Amino acid sequence: MKLYGHGLKLILAMGFLCGTINWAQADATNPTSDLKGASDNAQVKRYDGSFIVSYEKFSFTDFSVPLAPLKASENTEERDSMNNSVFAPEKKLDVEGALTRITYVTPAERSPLEVLRNYEDEITAAKGEILFECKSEGCGGDATRSASGGGGDMSLMMQFFHEADLKDAAFSNGACALTSHIKDQRFFAAKLSAADGDTYVTVQTYTLLDDLYCKELNGRTIALVHVLEPKSRDKKMVVVGAKEMASSLGSQGSISLYGIYFDTDKAELKAESAPTLKEIAGLLESDPKLSVIIVGHTDNQGKFAYNADLSGKRAAAVKKDLVSTYKIKADRLTTAGAGMMAPVASNDNEEGRAKNRRVVLVKLN
Structure with a gap:
């Protein structure tokens, strides 16, 4: 440490006084x-x-x-x-x-x-x-x-x-x-x-x-x-496929997705989110009985209430696109915003904060 x-x-x-440490x-x-x-x-x-x-x-x-x-x-x-x-x-x-x-x-x-x-x-x-x-x-x-x-x-x-x-x-x-x-x-x-x-x-x-x-x-x-x-980030995240989503929902009840993108402090989906949204739609189309909770998560930058509200709006944006673009029935999609409440990594560095900024699908039934 x-x-x-x-x-x-x-x-x-104290070590110097005891004559046991020499850090000169x-x-x-x-x-x-x-x-x-x-x-x-x-x-x-x-x-x-x-x-x-x-x-x-x-x-x-x-x-x-x-x-x-x-x-x-x-x-x-x-x-x-x-x-x-x-x-x-x-x-x-x-x-x-x-x-x-x-x-x-x-x-x-x-x-x-x-x-x-x-x-x-x-x-x-x-x-x-x-x-x-x-x-x-x-x-x-x-x-x-x-x-x-x-x-x-x-x-x-x-x-x-x-x-x-x-x-x-x-x-x-x-x-x-x-x-x-x-x-x-x-x-x-x-x-x-x-x-x-x-x-x-x-x-x-x-x-x-x-x-x-x-x-x-x-x-x-x-x-x-x-x-x-100014610099565009490298886009190296592998798109999670519908089959992998189904497997994780079946074994763990949830899956974290990092292929859904928003600008800082915004709740509008970016165009590069389309591949992951398409896979979510494929997951739901392959199992008509499946319903999920879409949960938005943020890092700890900013105030608690603000992040909770922002993450909820981002989850709602995902639902809206799935309904309007992919014709998924709205009653199969529930949204929630967890804000900074459920980190999966330390928020003390950018690597950890990036892992905490995510959308999670939770199996509802």
Whole structure:
């Protein structure tokens, strides 16, 4: 199990006192080169003199762009995966595409504001649009936390990832940059428009605070940059045939289908759903006595009530198409929306969230 942040620091500090642990070689260092394999995104330049200390690319994923300060959940008992009180922006934009996440350590004696303004200048020069901007407590949530820890209020960074999602080794420059305490947080979200689609950029700058294993970076300004570029996802899901559906309904009573597609936050069926809908129709035509429940499922992105309603509307859209296009009798189809209530994988990463976004057929009789 990976541990980051101050909880692990306390454990290791106790080991040092006992003379049983020597982690000196794992401490943060003053970076003089980029992390191996990392590079700038072509859409957004780096602040001069900065070095990349954490880097990750996703060929296709979803990404939420905050467009308003974080607000506490109306359900005061709601917690995220790290037992933090849930905070979320009242307004956001959910987009999909190719995502690059880059973390830079900027030169000494550069303030978060100075670095942020330079990034804004680049966006403006590229004729981009600043969609939202905030600083410190005005961003909402806990403005002293990065991605680390549990049991408190969510931070702005936790809208994008938690420390458990990081691949950086404990006390490496990347882990230190993203899991230490922070101050003077600055943030903006922007859009770069182009003929082939919109690119979304978020930049978060802040001062890193640490006097233990990350002390080499204490007081340095960190720049966390996300770039979401337009890209069509690869369509590699094998269409489940009617015979396989019948077999699963007979042996398990249900089957999960991933070949039914909707745009983010929409309940209108996409054209590429047709092959799977045709197989569902074939299943029902082959057994005139069969009736099913069509259950829509979502991941945990967004509020509970919203996802429950959206998943119900998506299930209804499937029923409507089966009735109108394939002439299946409506009384053989019951619809329901489970929202985020029945995950089959972790919602803490995109791979798991993709498995949770599905339509399930349940045998009714």
